[in-house]
Amino acid sequence: MRGLINALTIGMKRTIPMAIAIAIGSLMLVDFFFDETHINALGAFFLQSTVIVVAFALLLGLLNVLVVHVRKIGKRKEGWLYSICLLGAAVAVILAGIPGPDSSVLKWIFDNVQYPLQATTFSLLAFYVATAAYRGFRLRSLESLAFVAAVILVLLGQVPIGRYLGDLVPTAKDWILNVPSTAGVRGIIIGVALGTIATGVRVLMGFDRPYGGEGSETR
């Protein structure tokens, strides 16, 4: 009896999420391919629900970050002082955002703290790329010769000074970007698309259960 109850409980935990996922996934698939009023309305409803669920997931993520760092401070783990900074900044931005996204304090924080910090961090890449170019692009083999040649042609052809050197450089740059580069990227995109289709079919068939619950692993 106990075994039967256990089996039923575990089976329900696994079967119900799977049934929901398969049913809604199939519905969205039908909604995508067919123009039927009722199904389209149901699809639109689930689409709006997804947006709401994702918004709640963001809140949960924020809550999780706060809990993790509060515990870190409580246990005096390594880097707990940074956790205090994080908590202080999070609380300050949350309080500033309570009046709404048009809050002047929130705008001030974004314009004077977040924007300069992110822009500066990304700008440092220029310096790192320059040092990497000096150290990394070495002619060690025939393949590296092709690599370095492509680097030089694209770097010069991308800016107006490339045309100053002649029409050959921009033409070569366009060929590199349009033929080998696009061919490689197109292959990646097609591969990703095929993988996405395979994953979708596996989820709809119940082989993959990425939505959690008992036995959420791949069978």
Added chain:
Amino acid sequence: MIDCPHCGAANREGSKFCGDCGQPLGVAGELACPMCDTPNRPGSTVCTECGARLAPVSVPLTEESPEPLEVGEEGLSLESAGDEETAAEPSEPSEVEQPPDIPEPLPGEPMPPWVKKLEGISPEELPAEEGEEASLAPGELPDWLEVPPEFEGMFTEAAPTAEEEIQRGEIPSWLEVLRPTEEGVGEPAEPGGPVETTGLLKGIKGALAVEPILAIPRRAGPVSPFLPSETAIERAGLFETILREPVRPNAEIARPRGRGMLLASTIRWIIYLIVAMAVAVPMLLGSNWTAGYLRASPPTVAFYDTIENLAPESVVLISHDYNPGVAAEMAPQVEVVLDHLMERQARLINVSLTPEGPRLSQRILDRVAEAHGYVLGEDYVNLGYVVGVEAGPRSVVEGFVSGGGTDFAEGIEDIALIVEFAGAPTYLRLWLEQVQGPYQVPMVAGVSATADPFARPYYRNLARSQLLGMMTGLVGAAEYERHSGYPGVALASMDSQSVVHVSVVLLVLIGNVAYFSGRSKRG
């Protein structure tokens, strides 16, 4: 995970019953009895239910296999049943019953009294075991092992008769030669294995067949002498030296200020200085001399033409999907395109798939709208941040369909164009897959330089142009400014960008010169 032995379903660790079929789950490592299937604890040698042996009997490794047990002459061994000669000769008593081994006491250990009594007694003098066997003469069998008269014929029939011998001999030699030989099947071997010491089979040898290979350990083959090379000896010596070296504190290791490190650090700072100068000096000079060599690329021209061909009052959906990290190259794109759209008197719906997008776009919108006399809410709206990954873009257009978004458009068919500003290729793909493809809405995109390779296949699509036009990075914005005749910050930045690119190319060349000169010096 525990696999169910009945249905194969995976169950969590510690589960007692299968979640799929409800059957009890076994314990890992338990031994199932081959006779009655009863599960036994790991390490059990005998089944707790029926007493069957679970582990094979180990055979001691000896040079010669032990002599077969010959307790009696008749009836005990089937092979010897018909051999009267063998049966007639009684075995030596010493071979039949070996006295129990008396354990040798360890040096210094006191000998127990019962062992002392046994000292000096020969095996023949040992008292016979109690019972019926004690009174048996050598070669005799107890009553219970005697062959009943009605079964005596069984053993005599086993021997070939004289008639059979004659028939076997009648086979011609040429046929005997052709008789197939069965490989691996030879004459029945002498029963091997240990003598059973307990149970009904006590005293019988080889009653339970034992594969000797289970008990005989593998012998290692001959090891060829190892002769390390000189290099290996040298490296081993170096390794030993390092091991013997006393541990230095981290601070000492972290600051090995040699000439090489100083040189590398100096070169790094020189490179940083070159990049900084390459950016700053052309900006300060402001000559803008490279702008004369700039030509608008076909994707940028296509982008421009798409907007230029819009009818007045067209509704355009603009998505600002970038963050402050790439705002330096995206903001000029947004500014010049918004300028062009407002010039074409388009009505603009702005959204963003990044949290930072609304604030970044609002700053530019306010500035350009003021220049063109656009009014927020009447001529353009900013719907803000749209959460929801794949569902985000579709929810925007589905919102138009259901009338919940804005009164600019009653449905997706009212959208004349989608303009996507993507700092990363992910956002571009979301709009293409979720909106452009299903709803067949015309679309153009301005992307960051890093996203260009991933956006290019969608533009160079001969079957159906998913992107009608494309603009890449700061250079794309400069091309657009030059093509539209409204020079802005992008065109003014071309001098700096050109000098930085040339500097990086020179650094690549100098790095290779240094690399090859270093190699030639090392020989």
